[in-house]
């Protein structure tokens with residue numbers, strides 16, 4: 001076979017025999033990926049649990065230094081973005097292109113808003129000397145354990161923020177393709193996949209929020 | 219057939235070959251490090267390399283062999299090539315992801331290699347904290363980053379296999395008609411996607427801790443180094459099964475074919491694979507018996523480690539029973555497979571010594587451990603990998619290799635392997651610690667034996683490289699099914715066309731329909747309709 005014919009055959013021989021099969025496969029693939037992500041974040045929560053069990057008082061004291069108001073506002077922002085995302089998935093499924101683009105845009109904007117608020121939070125914590133390793137200041141008796149808490153705080157929220165940023169890029173690409181490329185056959189599928197990912201990142205925050213912001217304040 | 223057509227291919231068969239070439243390169247780099255170590259250990263004095271260099275050598279050997287050879291070895295090459303062919307699919311579910319996974323592997327590999335060559339790392343492949351985070355002044359972060367990147371290549375391969383095996387099986391190919399090779403790759407993929415992210419995050423935390431000198435592993439600041447060990451072994455014990463389960467799949471295919479018998483106890487073989495993968499997630503603590511975990515935790519981990527021996531023993535029993543009253547022929551793949559069964563059994567049984575709490579106190583961190591895991595990973599996995607390469611070589615390349623040379627190499631490998639590693643069991647029992655570059659003179663005889671064996675082993679590895687390469691152009695042309703084997707991959711031409719199957723096959727028969735039980739000849743199933 002000539003190389004041209006080979007390439008053509010390879011192009012034609014997508015692994016799937018029909019759209020249903022492709023949809024099911026992408027669905028399963030995404031869920032497997034999210035399972036992987038769950039274990040990825042699982043390590044953080046496990047580490048948090050272990051440290052908290054060792055230093056319950058210091059963690060409570062340090063937890064009260066997180067910004068409750070901004071954390072709560074951000075939770076609301078993210079939940080609203082998830083609502084917009086869910087509606088976007090629905091809009092794409094019933095082939096309302098304009099609505100889908102608008103709702104994806106709303107999701108994206110709320111995602112960016114979350115990151116901006118988070119940035120202000122980080123800035124305040126930096127000014128209050130709560131960044132581990134960089135002139136960390138805390139009540140001397142609890143300093144090391146509190147530093148551990150804030151180390152976990154920055155790592156957990158930081159890795160979450162990276163995931164969120166990736167989600168923003170993905171949604172941006174999907175929305176741009178929908179807006180400028182028109183409605184393709186696989187558009188509902190790609191919106192749905194982006195949606196699954198976005199909801200996952202949201203759910204991770206739903207676990208981070210009580211661990212870092214709420215528990216100490218009960 | 220330009221280079222670019224290979225580097226941009228989405229064909230699972232070509233990606234498998236890309237992987238095969240890259241892991242072979244890494245195998246010989248890792249092997250070179252081992253060679254230097256065996257030369258150093260020929261005499262009790264540390265005279266060839268310094269202690270620091272020796273530490274870097276065993277780290278390089280471990281990191282490269284584990285993450286850049288053993289983990290991807292069978293799944294990413296033979297698995298990549300054969301999974302779609304064995305289930306009657308045109309490709310893996312996500313061909314582009316498959317190519318991405320290879321690029322990630324290469325990127326991680328080059329990154330690691332550069333770090334190892336530019337100065338190296340002396341932590342051992344286990345990266346234990348706080349040594350890796352606080353005390354080591356070598357390139358820890360660079361190597362850890364390389365392993366992290368390669369981890370994502372593993373995850374993508376596993377994800378692709380899971381979806382492919384679930385969704386792309388040919389009509390009629392039910393779960394209990396799947397070849398055991400597929401079962402093994404399914405279980406392996408589940409481990410890949412569940413365990414690898416834990417390693418990835420653990421290494422991330424290690425890196426951050428090393429950069430900022432604060433973190434949850436640092437005991438000086440309230441962290442817990444045992445936590446690192448728990449997380450590391452939560453991945454690294456199942457990683458052993460990433461290496462051995464696909465090997466078991468290969469061996470089942472080969473033994474059935476060359477004894478002309480269906481695999482004895484097919485269903486129990488499939489369940490045993492799943493059981494090993496499942497229980498394998500619950501035994502990691504046996505690496506930490508002497509590192510200060512709770513004594514009750516130690517007891518439970520010990521008990522569960524013994525429990526894994528049961529499904530493993532079922533497999534060995536069934537392979538033996540498959541041979542019973544078979545028409546056995548000792549082609550090269552069969553020699554490798556039989557070698558696997560023996561070495562795996564030996565390595566597995568020595569694992570029980572280590573799983574016993576009291577005995578482990580004496581044996582831990584000695585050459586006994588080194589011998590044990592080399593019997594499993596090298597004697598087991600690498601033998602099976604080479605057996606698989608020899609078994610499917612005609613299918614992959616369309617050429618036959620010189621059979622006498624291949625049989626000779628298989629026997630040589632088996633002898634060389636035992637010659638190299640059996641003395642290490644004795645060294646361990648006598649108390650020689652691992653990772654030392656000098657030792658007391660009374661250990662010299664056994665060390666010299668081991669180094670001499672390594673020479674034979676090295677020839678056993680180089681020979682196939684020579685005659686297999688030779689066969690690519692000079693070998694006899696292979697028919698579609700030179701071994702008279704069952705399985706869909708043997709129903710297509712050798713090498714298979716790009717689209718694998720002209721028409722989707724329909725499967726109507728049970729797996730391994732070898733005579734005398736087969737109704738018709740050796741063909742298993744699936745005339746395409």
Ligand SMILES: [Cu+2]
Nearest residue numbers: 455502504505
């Ligand atoms: Cu283990």
